Amino acid sequence: MKVYVKTILLFLVVLSAVDLYPQDPDHRLFEKEVGFKILKTNNDTDYDGFLAVKNRLAEPGEISEKTSPNDFYWIRLDLGDHVSKVGKDDSFYLRFNSFDHATIYLESQNRIVPKKIGKFDKNSESIQVDHSYYDSFLKLRRHNLPDDGYITLKARRITFREDVQNWSFTISNTSPNTFVTQQDFEDQVPYYFFTGLCFIMCFTTLSFYFFIKKSEFLWYSIYIVVTFVYVCGLNFGIYDFVFNNHYISYWVSQSFLFVDNIVYLFFFASFLQSKKEYPFVHFLVQVLAVLNVIILLCIGVLFALGDTIGFIFITQNAYALLNFTALLGLAYLMYVGKDPLAYVMALATSAYCAAPLVRTFYSTPEDGLLLDGLYYIIIGCSIEMVIFSFGLFYKIHLEFRENLMLQQRALFEKTRALRAQINPHFIFNSLSAIQHLVSVKKIESALKYLSKFSRLTRNVLESSMDINILLAEEIKMLEDYLSLELLRFDNSFSYTITTDEGLDPEEIEIPSMILQPFVENALIHGLLPKKSGTKQLDISFGKDNNHLICTVDDTGVGRLAAKERLHIYQNEKKSRGLEVTKLRLQSLGEGKDSITIVDKYDDNNQPMGTKVIVRIPLKIL
Incomplete structure (x- = not known):
């Protein structure tokens, strides 16, 4: 078996070292960034209207303001002689920023034909680049290019504001999805690690829930599932699989963090028993839960109205406000915490709340939706899960210790009850012995027996207060008992x-x-x-x-x-x-x-x- 494994590994190493296009120079990888100019308009003009004002096109560096959902941008790509360098094939690929709504104008049968390439457009002909949130590509043919060598696009960005200087356009002779680069693989490693961690924690907490029947473990399992969907939903195509609509997927993905917050707050209150132990913290938890619900309702109204500007405003400000408020509450919990469980929960939740703030602060200008910053969420939630695992096992320890104490108490009461069943039986037999001696007129023996019986009874009653007695005391009671029985049966x-x-x-x-x-x-x-x-x-x-x-x-x-x-x-x-x-x-x-x-x-x-x-x-x- 080892020989087969080594052979396969050696084959893969050799294959990776082989030039993929060694025979035909025309099939070597060609990739070139294309220059472009931009014209911003406030109304949705058609292609002929653009041609009338195309002399107003400007370089990207000349536009200082960020994009707005109300603006339309005409983009003119200067392909020049780049297409001739692509190779002999009739087709080539254009890679560009994933615009929310976009139209490309190509030549077909001696006339200009528009084609939808926006991410939210129906029947869009663009394809998302694998392992990238912000890049798409389109397959073009030489005969679709205008004679002047220029390609014109009309684009609109409604999901976030960005600098047009971040836009880039590249042509190549190979589809961007043909190969998986080492960087693509490295970018996916955190997501697979997080998936494994979520599976382990979800399985563990669900197991504890079924065994212990504590609601906090069920809430944490739900939180793990919601967090996984929020972090990995876009990357693994979960939203598109469920909704089959990029526009709805965008709204849901950006709103899922508020759902995650609500579930986590329920878990937090249940696990810490904040209503009983920390009333002020519980009040703050209720306030935050209500705020998250209100935000979700507002997002639903904005979605119905199609108001992306309001949606951007809410998501950008609500994250910071909610998490900053939560961190203040956690600082208070650290101050008034009554046991190690409170400190563990405060530290774990701090990591969970700090992650979105760090994500926002360190986001790059190109990451308008903060999707590339999901790595910070992965780090924060992973730290939270690791810290919580200590709190989980500590709470399980407390649960088992409490159950053990109850069992010991039940055992103590059971033992007392068992002894209580012996003592009346022994006393009954002793009184029977006295009755027998009196009935046969052995008064002297009866008096001796009664004296020993009173001492023995006193010792038995005193010993019944404790579960254990000294062996010496047990031997003394046995001697008293046997001496009484000797009197009873005439030293037989x-x-x-x-x-x-x-x-x-x-x-x-x-x-x-x-x-x-x-x-x-x-x-x-x-x-x-x-x-x-x-x-x-x-x-x-x-x-x-x-x-x-x-x-x-x-x-x-x-x-x-x-x-x-x-x-x-x-x-x-x-x-x-x-x-x-x-x-x-x-x-x-x-x-x-x-x-x-x-x-x-x-x-x-x-x-x-x-x-x-x-x-x-x-x-x-």
């Missing part, structure tokens, strides 16, 4: 609680009462139903990497036998302790592996009890 079982030497119970936090349901389950369903043999309960705490390993090991009847066998305590409660504890462990981010239950069997496959292993994330103070 024994227990041990051990911790590994490497653990300090005073420095480790665990969820409060996390093991009590497993201990209770081992007693009620494992040890108490056992008729004979040792009834031993061992509770141990160890460490495995970043987890605390809690083990509850009993020598009871096993889970299978517990399900099949009834006893007098089994109908006294409906326990939800294990279910609630599993939910609590899941809320800590632990999966199903957090609880492991091992059924123990002897060599004869007889049950020897149950071991429960609980893994808790280790939290050291």
Whole structure:
């Protein structure tokens, strides 16, 4: 594959070095600028009327005032002997400024025939030069030239004012659209770069909108699309494709920046929440939005009236007024900004507002419509998008942080609710134990049990105020609970609680009462139903990497036998302790592996009890 690529590249290099016309000298590129004279008139005279006053033609340098939409300009081109140098072909090409309305007078069948070549003229025979806003060309034939060697044009400029010294006319033997020069390619690079940037930003913000459902991201996506159409619409032929009319395309293209402003203002207010956070800035945003709407309405009226002079006045002055006002508002926002988001938005919007001002200030005399100055808009909007991308990710960070805090708060409330389900259950069983002792006339045991129960209840209620407690406190409550159960069941079982030497119970936090349901389950369903043999309960705490390993090991009847066998305590409660504890462990981010239950069997496959292993994330103070 690499060999093929290298071969193609080498072929292109060699091809670019070959002379395109090496054999026939008559086909070498010829290009020559043609001199001309101008006559300005205030009325639309015909060709015969011009011939009567053609002696008043003047050199371009003699006309000092700029063009006016009300004036007509007769232009007489002196081809001289230039046509003979074009070559042997009968045809040649005339390149000239793209006039809004223009007529060229050529000879046909021994009479002068007018042909429309203006950009806004219907059935215009001129062709726009590729990658140029202000140049057109026309294909001519030798036999269409008058005998005196002069070509006459009547032109009118209605879209902007310019110096006639900027006009130029060139004849050549090759169509201007035949080749794409390196300069043409370099001129297009910013537009393709901007197109890619717009696509990335539009796709990103639309994705955020569909995921987060925040209106500001939708507004920014619309702003990106409108900005792309405004900047690249003429260059990529979008306006002509939609309207198929150069005149309408001109009005729409020059008005689209105001549409862009309105969309951006909606985005700005929504993203910054200016109505709530910055009332004065929000008021200024509303004023600017209303002004842009009024300007668009005025442009619509002027279009209906065909008043290009008024349109030129509005577009030239409105850009500066609106953007200068916006920059003052952004300076105020920088002064009163409450968070980094305000500063990011102020900087990004400043780049967006400053671009049209820089474009106007640095525009050249030849760039009457400021179209060549679109590079400044590309730079300003690109800077705005880059800065906004930081603001975008910062806002996403705030959104996720807020959601995380809400989730943590919900987790805290859920954990409290889960503990609240354990505590009444534990208290109910303890009171049941007191009731049982009183019913069998064991008053002394009942009093001891009641004393321990009051202390245990106080500790449980105090611990319920916090999600976590020290391991030492958890061990103390388990000891109180088991000692109470020993009193209740006449010391019918024994227990041990051990911790590994490497653990300090005073420095480790665990969820409060996390093991009590497993201990209770081992007693009620494992040890108490056992008729004979040792009834031993061992509770141990160890460490495995970043987890605390809690083990509850009993020598009871096993889970299978517990399900099949009834006893007098089994109908006294409906326990939800294990279910609630599993939910609590899941809320800590632990999966199903957090609880492991091992059924123990002897060599004869007889049950020897149950071991429960609980893994808790280790939290050291």
